[in-house]
Amino acid sequence: MTAPAILPARGAADRLTGTFWRRPRLLLVLLITPPLLWLGVVYLGSLFALLLQSFYSIDEFSGVVKEEFTLKTYGELFRAQNLDIIVRTVVMATAVTLACAILAFPIAYYAARYARGPWKAAFYLGVMLPLWSSYLVKVYAWKLILAKEGILGWAAAGTHTSWIIDGILSIPGLEGSSLSTSPFGTFLVFVYIWLPYMILPMQAALERVPNSMLEASADLGATRSQTFRTVILPLALPGVIAGSIFTFSLTLGDYIIPQIVGDSSRFIGLTVYQLQGTAGNTPLAAAFAVVPILIMLVYLTLAKRAGAFDAL
Amino acid sequence: MRSDATWGLKLAALGGLLFLHLPILLIFLYAFTTEERSYAFPPPGYTTQWFGVAWNRADIWPPLWLSLRVAAISTLMAMILGTLAAAAMARARFFGRDQISLLILLPIALPGVITGMSLRSAFGIMDIPFSTWTIVLGHATFCIVIVYNNAIARMRRLSGGIMEASADLGANSFQTFRHVLLPNLGSALLAGGMLAFALSFDEVIVTTFTAGQQSTLPIWMLNELVRPRQRPVTNVVAILVFAATFVPILIAYYLTRGGSETAGMGK
Numbered sequence: 057m058t059a060p061a062i063l064p065a066r067g068a069a070d071r072l073t074g075t076f077w078r079r080p081r082l083l084l085v086l087l088i089t090p091p092l093l094w095l096g097v098v099y100l101g102s103l104f105a106l107l108l109q110s111f112y113s114i115d116e117f118s119g120v121v122k123e124e125f126t127l128k129t130y131g132e133l134f135r136a137q138n139l140d141i142i143v144r145t146v147v148m149a150t151a152v153t154l155a156c157a158i159l160a161f162p163i164a165y166y167a168a169r170y171a172r173g174p175w176k177a178a179f180y181l182g183v184m185l186p187l188w189s190s191y192l193v194k195v196y197a198w199k200l201i202l203a204k205e206g207i208l209g210w211a212a213a214g215t216h217t218s219w220i221i222d223g224i225l226s227i228p229g230l231e232g233s234s235l236s237t238s239p240f241g242t243f244l245v246f247v248y249i250w251l252p253y254m255i256l257p258m259q260a261a262l263e264r265v266p267n268s269m270l271e272a273s274a275d276l277g278a279t280r281s282q283t284f285r286t287v288i289l290p291l292a293l294p295g296v297i298a299g300s301i302f303t304f305s306l307t308l309g310d311y312i313i314p315q316i317v318g319d320s321s322r323f324i325g326l327t328v329y330q331l332q333g334t335a336g337n338t339p340l341a342a343a344f345a346v347v348p349i350l351i352m353l354v355y356l357t358l359a360k361r362a363g364a365f366d367a368l
Numbered sequence: 369m370r371s372d373a374t375w376g377l378k379l380a381a382l383g384g385l386l387f388l389h390l391p392i393l394l395i396f397l398y399a400f401t402t403e404e405r406s407y408a409f410p411p412p413g414y415t416t417q418w419f420g421v422a423w424n425r426a427d428i429w430p431p432l433w434l435s436l437r438v439a440a441i442s443t444l445m446a447m448i449l450g451t452l453a454a455a456a457m458a459r460a461r462f463f464g465r466d467q468i469s470l471l472i473l474l475p476i477a478l479p480g481v482i483t484g485m486s487l488r489s490a491f492g493i494m495d496i497p498f499s500t501w502t503i504v505l506g507h508a509t510f511c512i513v514i515v516y517n518n519a520i521a522r523m524r525r526l527s528g529g530i531m532e533a534s535a536d537l538g539a540n541s542f543q544t545f546r547h548v549l550l551p552n553l554g555s556a557l558l559a560g561g562m563l564a565f566a567l568s569f570d571e572v573i574v575t576t577f578t579a580g581q582q583s584t585l586p587i588w589m590l591n592e593l594v595r596p597r598q599r600p601v602t603n604v605v606a607i608l609v610f611a612a613t614f615v616p617i618l619i620a621y622y623l624t625r626g627g628s629e630t631a632g633m634g635k
Contacts, residue, residue: 066540073540080460083541087456088468091449091512095471099509102486109489121492159387162380170373179385181621186388188563188617190570192586193606196593197391200398203407207394210409251388301477309479312572316593325481329576332485338492345485349478 110342121338129339133347138327142347145324148239149307152246153254156303157296159247160254164295165288167255168262183259187252195316198245202317204234232319242318249313250306254299261295262288297359304355308348324348395610399603407599418600428588428605435585438500439568442507446564447557449508450515457516458523475510483510484577491578498580506574511564518560518624519553526552559623562616570613585609 065071076083112121113128132138167179186194201208212218224240225232232238265288273283311325322330324344331341373381399418401411422428453472457465475483487506496502530552534544572586579587589609592602 069542070540073535073542076541077535081462084456084460084462087452091453091456091472092468094449095475095509095512098505099475099483099486100471102483102490105490105493106482106486108493159384162377163384166373166377166381170377177625179381182385182388184621185614185617186392188566188613189392190586190606190609190613192570192572192589192593193395193610194392196589196602196606197395199593200394200407200409201391205406205408207409248387248391251384305477305479309481310573311481312590325479325573328481328485332488332577338489341485342489345482349482352478 106342106345109339110346112339112342114337114339119336129343132340133343138344141322141324141327141344144321145308146351148243148246148323149304151243152250152307153300153303155243155247156251156254157258157300160251160258160299164255164258164262168259168265183252183255187256191249192312194249195245195313198241198248199236199316202234202236202241202244204236206236208235236317237319239318239321242314245313245317246307246310250303253302253306254296257298257302258292258295261292261298265291294362297362301352301355301359305348305352308351392610395603395606399600399607401600404598404600418598418604421598422601422604425601428585428601431583431585431588432608434500434503434582435569438503438507438584439565441500441504442511442568443561443565445504445508446511446515447561450512450560450564451519451553451557453512454516454519454523458520459528472513472516476513480510480571480573481577484574487574488577498578498582500582502578502580503575503582503584506578507568507571510571510574511568514564514567515557515560518556518563522553522556522624555623559620562620562623566613566616570609 065074110129111125111127112123113126114120115122133142163179163183167176167183171179200206203209209218209221212221221235224230225235225238227240230238230240232241235241235244269287269291270283273287278286309325311323311329314320314323314326324347328341328344331337331344335341397411398407400414400416401408402413402415403411453468457469483506487502490496491498491502526549530548531544534548539547570586572584572590575584575587576590583591585605586609589602589605592605596602
C-alpha cells in the first residue's frame, strides 16, 4: 500500500504549518510584530517624547515645565555659552576621530594583510576584548594613569621627560595641574575608549582589498608608498568613514569621561545630564539632546555619499 | 606582493595592541595597594585586605543584585525579541525591510545620552515612576540588536535546504524549529545573549537617566569615581565588573569562532 501524497494533519500544529505554508506573509507578520511593537513604542515613542519635550519651555520663575509649543527653548541653544558647548564638543569629536584613524590604521593594516593563523585570532581578540570590556573600568584605569602621582608622572620623572607633560599642560587651552585635569587628558581617554570602534570596520575594509590589485600596481611600477597612496588608501576609505561614524557619534554624546578626566568644562552630553538632573530643565536638556541627532544626520548623509555603508 | 611587514608597521601594530590592554592591568595592581588616598605609583605596599573590606561593605551588595537582575531580564527579553526579528528578516524581502533594520540598529548607533534622555522624557510626560522596569526598558532596547546580529548571521549561513528537508520528512513548523533550527542556532543565540548580558551589566550612560534614585553597580562605581571613599575598594569592584563582562565575551567568542559571523564585530 502506498502512502497518500498528502498526509492528514495530526493536530493543530500541523494545520498551522499548512496555513504558514499557504500564507508565508502571516508567519512573517507574527514574527516581526513583537520586536517591531517594542522598538516602535519604547524607542520611537521615547524619541518622539524627546522631540515633544524640546518644544516645551520652562517657566523661569516657578521652574515648572510649561506644556505648550514654543521655539523659545531652541532659541536658548544659540546663547553664547551654549554655542560654546556645542562647538567644543564638535571640535573634540573631530580631534578624537582623526587621532583614532591615525592610531587604528597600522593595527588594522597589519591584522588585515599580514597576521595569519594564531596571530590573526590574537589580533581579533586583542581588539574585541577592549571593545566589549567594561567602559567604566577603562575610564577608571586612565584616571589612575593620568593622576599627578600616577604611573605616567612616575615614568616621566624616572626618564627625565617630565618637561613633555609640563609642556603640554602649559599650552593655552590645555592647562591643568596634571593630565587628569587637562582637556588633553579628556582627549586621550576618548581616543583610547573609542579606538577599537575604528579598528574593526577599517580592518574589514582592508581585508576586502584584493591582492591582485596590489600586484597589478607593483607590476605597473608603483613604489610601495605609491601603491599605498593611490590604491590601498582610497579602497580603505569607506572603512575609515564607517569607523569615524562611531568615534564621532560616541564622543558627541559621552558625558562620563569629561566628568571624570578633564577640567570639567562642559560638553553636550554632560550638559544634557546636568540640565535634566540637578537643574530640572528637561526641555532644554531635550533640545540639547537633539543637537547630536542633527549633527549625526548630516554626518550620515555625507558618509552615505562616500559609500561608507557598504563597509558596515 | 606578499612581502613581510616592515618593522615600523609591526611595532606600530603591536604598540597599538599594548596601548589597548596595558591600562586595564593597572586596575588589578591598584586593588592591592596599601595607599587608599591617592593613586601613587609604584604602590607603597601590597595587601589583600581590600577584598575583605569590599565583601563587608553593605552598600555594594544591593547595586550588585540590581545589576544582575536587570542584566538577566534584559538579556532574556532581548533574546526573544532579537531572535524573532532575525527570523523575520533573514530570508524575507518585503517593503520597509531596510527601515526596520535601521530601527533595530538605531539604539546603539545614536549616542547613549539620546536614548537615555528620550526615555527620561517619555517617563516624565507619562508620569511613570522609576523602577527596575524602567531600567530594563532601556537595556532591552539596545540589547536587541546584539542578539539580532548574531542570530541573523547564523541564519544566513544555514542552508534553507535543511528546513525544506525537515518539512519533506513530515515535520511541522514547530518540530522543525525545535529539532532543526534551534540546535543550529543555539550557540549563536547563546553568544548573543552573553554579549547582551555583558553590555547590560556594564551600562551606565542610559542607566543614569532611567534609574532615578536606584543604584546599579556601574552607577555605584561612577559615584565612587566622582567622590572617592576607599579607592582600592573601587578597584576590587572594578575587577568584579571587568570579570563579569570579560568572561561572557570570551565565551561568546569561542561559541562562534571560525565562522564569518564571529560574535562581537558590531557593538
